Amino acid sequence: MSVLYKEENRLNDVQQYEIVVKMLQERGVMLEDMAQITLDLQIKYLPALSFDLCLEHVKRVVMKREVQNAVLTGLELDILAEKGLLSEPLSSMLLNDYGLYGIDEILALAIVNVYGSIGFTNFGFVDKTKPGIIGKLDEAGKKPGVCNTFLDDIVGAIAAAAASSIAHRFAT
Numbered sequence: 001m002s003v004l005y006k007e008e009n010r011l012n013d014v015q016q017y018e019i020v021v022k023m024l025q026e027r028g029v030m031l032e033d034m035a036q037i038t039l040d041l042q043i044k045y046l047p048a049l050s051f052d053l054c055l056e057h058v059k060r061v062v063m064k065r066e067v068q069n070a071v072l073t074g075l076e077l078d079i080l081a082e083k084g085l086l087s088e089p090l091s092s093m094l095l096n097d098y099g100l101y102g103i104d105e106i107l108a109l110a111i112v113n114v115y116g117s118i119g120f121t122n123f124g125f126v127d128k129t130k131p132g133i134i135g136k137l138d139e140a141g142k143k144p145g146v147c148n149t150f151l152d153d154i155v156g157a158i159a160a161a162a163a164s165s166i167a168h169r170f171a172t
């Protein structure tokens with residue numbers, strides 16, 4: 001029997017924000033890790049940019065419902081893959097981070113989409129260069145039984161979106 005979606009049971013944005021932040025932490029990612037990537041992306045354009053402002057924009061990005069939904073969906077798939085609860089062929093594709101799968105990047109685009117074309121450019125850059133925590137997640141995901149297939153793209157997309165949010169705010 002399906003459970004009907006009930007509007008009164010829907011979590012508010014702040015409640016869902018707390019869940020998303022906790023979920024990211026449990027997967028080894030702190031908001032500060034993403035803020036550091038955001039700072040590295042934007043410091044060349046805004047030399048006076050502070051880490052705290054980057055963290056504030058990361059939090060602002062994660063407060064958005066579209067972003068929260070993408071995180072919940074992607075991380076759930078990584079976790080289910082690790083638990084062996086997905087069917088084949090999807091299970092092997094996710095556990096091996098199969099290069100032509102591509103849906104991890106597509107889901108991450110739902111995050112940067114909120115911030116326009118600068119978001120896409122920044123996301124492409126971090127996806128290629130894998131700075132900071134993204135490189136660590138990529139390496140950790142190669143170990144047997146660990147699946148970070150969606151997580152690395154989500155983290156890159158949040159950092160890229162925060163960089164775009166800052167770029168829009170300080171556009172001259």
Ligand code: MG
Pocket residue numbers: 097104105148149150151152153
């Ligand atoms: Mg990936």
